[in-house]
Amino acid sequence: MTTPRTVPSWLSDAVLYQVYPQSFADSDGDGIGDFAGLTARLDHLAWLGVDAIWLNPCFASPFRDAGYDVSDYLTVAPRYGGAEALAELTEQAGRFGIRVLLDLVAGHTSDQHPWFLAAAEDPADHRYIWADHPAERFVASPGSRPGWYLPNFFDFQPALNFGYARTDPAEPWRQPVDAEGPRANRAALREVMAHWLGLGVAGFRVDMASSLVKDDPGKVETGRLWTELRGWLDRRYPQAALLAEWGDPARSVPAGFHADFLLQFGGDTDGRPLRSLWQNGAGTDQDGWPAEPCYFDADGKGDFTVFLDAWRAADRAVGSAGRISLPTSNHDFSRLACGPRTRDQLAPAFTFQLTWPTLPAIYYGDEIGMRYVPGLPDTEGSTLGPRYNRAGSRTPMQWEAGPGAGFSTATNLYLPLDPAADRPDVATQRADETSLLHLVRRLIALRRSRPGLGAGGAVEVLHTGYPLAYTRADRFLVVVNPRREPAELTLPVPTPARELLGSGVQFTGDRLRADGFSYGVFEL
Structure with a gap:
């Protein structure tokens, strides 16, 4: 099990x-x-x-x-x-x-990592991905080893070899994982x-x-x-x-x-x-x-x-x-x-x-x-x-x-x-x-x-426009209005009992008004 x-x-x-x-x-x-x-x-x-x-x-x-x-x-x-x-x-x-x-x-590593410096001289080293002929994205070997290596991002960041999910006989550098x-x-x-x-x-x-x-x-x-x-x-x-x-x-x-x-x-x-x-x-x-x-x-x-x-x-x-x-x-x-x-x-x-x-x-x-x-x-x-x-x-x-x-x-x-x-x-x-x-x-x-209010509490989104409104764990209401103009909303939940933190959010019965750039966290 x-x-x-x-x-x-x-x-x-x-x-x-x-x-x-x-x-x-x-x-x-x-x-x-x-x-x-x-x-x-x-x-x-x-x-x-x-x-x-x-x-x-x-x-x-x-x-x-x-x-x-x-x-x-x-x-x-x-x-x-x-x-x-x-x-x-x-x-x-x-x-x-x-x-x-x-x-x-x-x-990937730096091209100055000892692993890569060694691989650039040794054709038998398979820590990186080396091609025997020019291929898309590959970069010419900087050492005595013939061939080309695959970078992961910049050219000076050679990709470490973790294998390929799909192999191809025409590309022998595609080693299995x-x-x-x-x-x-x-x-x-x-x-x-x-x-x-x-x-x-x-x-x-x-x-x-x-x-x-x-x-x-x-x-x-x-x-x-x-x-x-x-x-x-x-x-x-x-x-x-x-x-x-x-x-x-x-x-x-x-x-x-x-x-x-x-x-x-x-x-x-x-x-x-x-x-x-x-x-x-x-x-x-x-x-x-x-x-x-x-x-x-x-x-x-x-x-x-x-x-x-x-x-x-x-x-x-x-x-x-x-x-x-x-x-x-x-x-x-x-x-x-x-x-x-x-x-x-x-x-x-x-x-x-x-x-x-x-x-x-x-x-x-x-x-x-x-x-x-x-x-x-x-x-x-x-x-x-x-x-x-x-x-x-x-x-x-x-x-x-x-x-x-x-x-x-x-x-x-x-x-x-x-x-x-x-x-x-x-x-x-x-x-x-x-x-x-x-x-x-x-x-x-x-x-x-x-x-x-944390990572594990339930969330229910009440409104996705402006303002954004959602409840957390059925106990808290969060309201944010990130635009400059005020916004209003009729709440489908009871009017909050108290404000825990906020600025610019007011309630009149079940009607909510959020000033521009306002925010609030409320206990239901």
Whole structure:
């Protein structure tokens, strides 16, 4: 009899916080964030109320893709302070009740990784995918080995060989998933994970998790790979978390992940559900994304059902086996405060994100309304197209007013600060009880004190237009109006007994009026 899969208890209703370590806090004045700087700022995260932090890759790297080009999985990049600094971070975070998750780049390495340098000289090495003649997407060998290798993303990121779901005699490099090279790479994944779990990290977010097995219709073989790894993880590290960058919870969670993020890409809908919430045509914009209004927009022309239908389908597929995570943004996607969206519009957005039945993931700085900064130079591979520069979402954390924003004493920073005269910062908002930062903190505390508002509570959507209205666990009513114009609605539920948190939502009998950019959480 198969034991039903479960989510580690600490993760089941966690609030996640993503840290881009280069940009969070610089302790040594070199202009680049590091682990000692993050450790010194843990009190902010504890005060905010988050349960776990996910760090973007911190392994040794040439940093041609901001650390997603790993040259040694078992060594911390010197820019962050080394293994001792990571151990201190993990220990101190634990004292605050905060767990640390690392970013595991499972599908490729840097072309400077010793594995690849050896493979580029040895025709008998099958750790990577090598063709004996030119083929689409393949790159010429940089070493004495004849042939071409397959990259996973940029050309300097050779794909690790996890096999092909479909073989072809005309393409002998299409090895089956149980060939020697794929088996060795699956074993290496376990070794890397065991190393860091043994040193105290709480789990991993897996980069490009769907990319491992090639030519894999329906990701069936990729799913089997992760199912096998999850079985090993459950036996050895039952409290460790495995989160996917897949963007398709309906596939990734049944395959073995505890949770998957709704992303700006992925799944049968190619990321449209998340973009239908936040994407306002500014910031990161991949050519080919349709120009359609998002729901959280001042003009009020969005369609919430795009997100709702996709979330419902994913929720049915996931069931109790895992969780769906809803991010505010991430290192590859525009921040909430982007283009024409004002900070007044962020309050209803956070009210929705922190009361919807998902695992909320807050991208560093979004809690104070840090904005996407356009026009920055290409930095460590940040530019993916004419309208897609990720650097604008990766600028230094704004801790206080002043030249270095409390991020660093250096004059030459990893990325420029937001040049706006009114850029938000933590210190100013901590001193202002009406700030966005205090609202986010109150929402997290409310979620924690009332489990019906969390990931496991039931939801019933009462209205999908403007305002959005839904109940949680039959006990709470949530109303958000992200447009500038007021909106009215006749409630099909009893008038709320009291307001738990909110601004601009009023009731007259069973009639509700929501001012522009209003929000409220009420007890029924």
